[in-house]
Amino acid sequence: MASITDVIFLLLTFFMLTASANQSALSVKLPNAKGQEMPAERVYVAVSIEGKYFLNKEEIAKEQIEPALKALFIKSNPSPTFVIAADEDALHKDVIYLMDIANRNKYKILIATNPHISDEESIRSEQ
Secondary structure: OHHHHHHHHHHHHHHHOEEOOOOOOOOOOOOEOOOOOOOOOOEEEEEOOOOOEEEOOEEEOHHHHHHHHHHHHOOOOOOOEEEEEEOOOOOHHHHHHHHHHHHHHOOEEEEEOEOOOOHHHHHHHHO
């Protein structure tokens, strides 16, 4: 029961604390949402539409993400946090994989979105 509570809490945290990522070297189309901009010094893990993973704009093999994050966060980081910047058309399983890594290692995560769009613009783009 506690693990279900943890997942629900993580999901609430993800969607309440949205972030935008400056991924200029990577072509990731972020989903739209209202939120705050995050500072650039965060650790970003991006997922492309093709299912490729990028750690701070560097392509990385799926199996190497967890060890690389552990190495980054081993430096006495009291609250390890990384941002998931997934393309809006990326597969859920690719994002869930990153969420599982965060859950196993007690990392906090933020989901990057594109906060620079109004509700009206969003409705027009869907039509």
